[in-house]
Amino acid sequence: MRWEALFADLESQYEAAARLADDDAVAELAEGEIASVRLADRLRARTGDLLRLRLRSGADLSGRLVDAAPQWLLMASGERRILVPLEAIVLAWPLGAAAPRTARVEQRLRVTHALRALAHEGIRVQVACAGGAYAGWLSRVGADHVDLRTDGPEPGRPETGAVVTISLAAIETVSTA
CATH class of the missing domain: 2.30.30.600 (SH3 type barrels.)
Known part of the structure; x- marks a missing residue:
């Protein structure tokens, strides 16, 4: 049971980090797009x-x-x-x-x-x-x-x-x- 909880916790941390990285990438792309507008x-x-x-x-x-x-x-x-x-x-x-x-x-x-x-x-x-x-x-x-x-x-x-x-x-x- 302990192992399952540990893996579930690691999985949720990984998903949160991936979402954060995706959000950062989207923000960076949006900023780059805005910077190119004339x-x-x-x-x-x-x-x-x-x-x-x-x-x-x-x-x-x-x-x-x-x-x-x-x-x-x-x-x-x-x-x-x-x-x-x-x-x-x-x-x-x-x-x-x-x-x-x-x-x-x-x-x-x-x-x-x-x-x-x-x-x-x-x-x-x-x-x-x-x-x-x-x-x-x-x-x-x-x-x-x-x-x-x-x-x-x-x-x-x-x-x-x-x-x-x-x-x-x-x-x-x-x-x-």
Whole structure:
């Protein structure tokens, strides 16, 4: 009888240790999964929903999330479309869980791809950046900058038709008029 009790006790200790090890493994896997989640994945999970952003300038932006890629997102505010580089986002809410990873092609879409599409279509845009807001047409998109052909004189602004070069790192939003 004593042996049976001893073996039963050992068996229950082993089962408890195994459960504890399983719980630790599950917790470690969950933590690893959370650590691999990117902001773009959480934003993409909100596609179609209303979202609020605070940009590095302190400006707030709200609208419906149309699309999100690893480097940028596209929001709609009425008829206006706003391209936002993820680097410009300080806060975003409300966010929930992450969406599944995107297809390999979507993961490679950089903000420059979206800007080149706007330039190719000849769409008038407004570029908000650290140095102010400029309206006009994108005429060139480089690896780390854009050229914008301005469309109107404003006090302290380039003359009509001047081409200004804006660093991509300085851009907060690019919106359609």
